[in-house]
Amino acid sequence: MFQPILRNRQSTSNTRRLSGNTWFMKKRLFTPGPTPVPENVMLRMAAPIIHHRNPEFMEILQRVHEDLKYLFGTTQPVVVMTCSGTGGMEAAVSSLFKQGDKIITINSGKFGERWGELVRIFTGNCIEEKVEWGSTISPERITELLNEHPDALGICITHSETSTGTASDVKALCAAIREASDALILVDGITAIGAHEFHFDDWGADICVTGSQKGLMMPPGLALVAISERAQDIINNRKGLPQYYLSLKKALKAHASNDTPFTPAVSLIIGLDEALQMLRAEGIENVWHRHAQLAGACRLGCQALGMRLFSKSPSFAVTAVWLPEGVDWKQFNKTLKTRNGITVAAGQDDYAGKIFRISHLGYYDELDMLTVIGGLERTLSMMEIPLKTGAGVCAVQRAFLGD
Ligand SMILES: *Cc1c(COP(=O)(O)O)cnc(C)c1O
Numbered sequence: 001m002f003q004p005i006l007r008n009r010q011s012t013s014n015t016r017r018l019s020g021n022t023w024f025m026k027k028r029l030f031t032p033g034p035t036p037v038p039e040n041v042m043l044r045m046a047a048p049i050i051h052h053r054n055p056e057f058m059e060i061l062q063r064v065h066e067d068l069k070y071l072f073g074t075t076q077p078v079v080v081m082t083c084s085g086t087g088g089m090e091a092a093v094s095s096l097f098k099q100g101d102k103i104i105t106i107n108s109g110k111f112g113e114r115w116g117e118l119v120r121i122f123t124g125n126c127i128e129e130k131v132e133w134g135s136t137i138s139p140e141r142i143t144e145l146l147n148e149h150p151d152a153l154g155i156c157i158t159h160s161e162t163s164t165g166t167a168s169d170v171k172a173l174c175a176a177i178r179e180a181s182d183a184l185i186l187v188d189g190i191t192a193i194g195a196h197e198f199h200f201d202d203w204g205a206d207i208c209v210t211g212s213q214k215g216l217m218m219p220p221g222l223a224l225v226a227i228s229e230r231a232q233d234i235i236n237n238r239k240g241l242p243q244y245y246l247s248l249k250k251a252l253k254a255h256a257s258n259d260t261p262f263t264p265a266v267s268l269i270i271g272l273d274e275a276l277q278m279l280r281a282e283g284i285e286n287v288w289h290r291h292a293q294l295a296g297a298c299r300l301g302c303q304a305l306g307m308r309l310f311s312k313s314p315s316f317a318v319t320a321v322w323l324p325e326g327v328d329w330k331q332f333n334k335t336l337k338t339r340n341g342i343t344v345a346a347g348q349d350d351y352a353g354k355i356f357r358i359s360h361l362g363y364y365d366e367l368d369m370l371t372v373i374g375g376l377e378r379t380l381s382m383m384e385i386p387l388k389t390g391a392g393v394c395a396v397q398r399a400f401l402g403d
Helices: 010-019 039-045 055-072 085-096 110-122 139-148 170-180 229-236 248-255 266-282 284-304 329-340 366-382 391-401
Strands: 078-082 103-107 126-130 154-158 184-188 207-211 222-227 318-322 355-359
Touching: 039 266, 055 078, 055 222, 055 266, 078 085, 078 248, 078 266, 085 110, 085 184, 085 207, 085 222, 085 229, 085 248, 103 110, 103 139, 110 126, 110 154, 110 184, 126 139, 139 154, 139 170, 154 170, 170 184, 184 229, 222 229, 222 248, 222 266, 229 248, 266 284, 284 318, 284 366, 284 391, 329 355, 329 366, 366 391
Parallel strands: 103 126, 103 154, 154 184, 184 207
Antiparallel strands: 078 222, 207 222, 318 355
């Protein structure tokens, strides 16, 4: 439902110079999940519900399965599960491994930390490698780790670490892992799929997970899990951990007949069909290119506003920046949200109140970057932080149009 924010006219009289009509504004979402949903996707999902075992739905699911292979760069199955992305991660760990299995996890932020939490719960044998936030692990260090732990059966990595806005070189990491060991490679691709180049088969990953509310331009509620041939063998012959709903074995069996083991989120899968058609029509290389361009412009815009970048290897999905010196996060966020209608993501853990994160993942275009940088600039102005008016927006325009 369209819900403009209406504010008290009186309280805004002192800001009228800054913002013209200050008592009406649109809400705009710039968080790296959930991300905005295109109107055509919402309209498809608004159609009357159909039964999941009728041919009409199974035809849609079959098309979704094919388009997901295109998205992940694989000829192997990508199963659709009704749960958020974390459910897909849990399904992978609990379907592939058993109690005592030694698994290496790379923790360079909240989501790498999550792999470790899952492994500790399910196998109880986690070798966690901590990496400084904003940095990535090198292929050399991965090789070292695998040499130190030749009995590791799996290694869990994160392609785009959303908590720090940092992308790792998954191609190089997979190559290093494959060279050094037979460990299964589990990739959290939740904010990378649809933003960063990814080739599941060619790079030799065994599992890659994403979620509907990230690069797929969908509401939350689905996890998508790509599964390699050797991972399928292990899953199908497993005598491993107890599990029921989040079973990749059940999901794979149903996938083979374009079915799901349980009642799926029918409307979301229908919406996903629409979203995947959009990505296909744009072409996956163009989708990656668009994200690289938007990320580049966003970084320049932020820097022009005097904000330093947080990540040493910035993601194309989300830009993490330091709050300007002396700016209070709570006041900044409140002004951004209630007086400019813009929602961004806060910093987490040690970086709460110090950094914030701007999404350009999914349904965003060039003018959206002008909007968010313009919104940040208005917010800083409203907080009376000295700025050259238009500096941020100018940097974004230049990024797209040239000088
Ligand atoms: C959002 C996110 C997750 C968690 O997904 P949920 O859908 O919230 O369960 C995991 N990893 C990364 C990198 C994410 O961005």
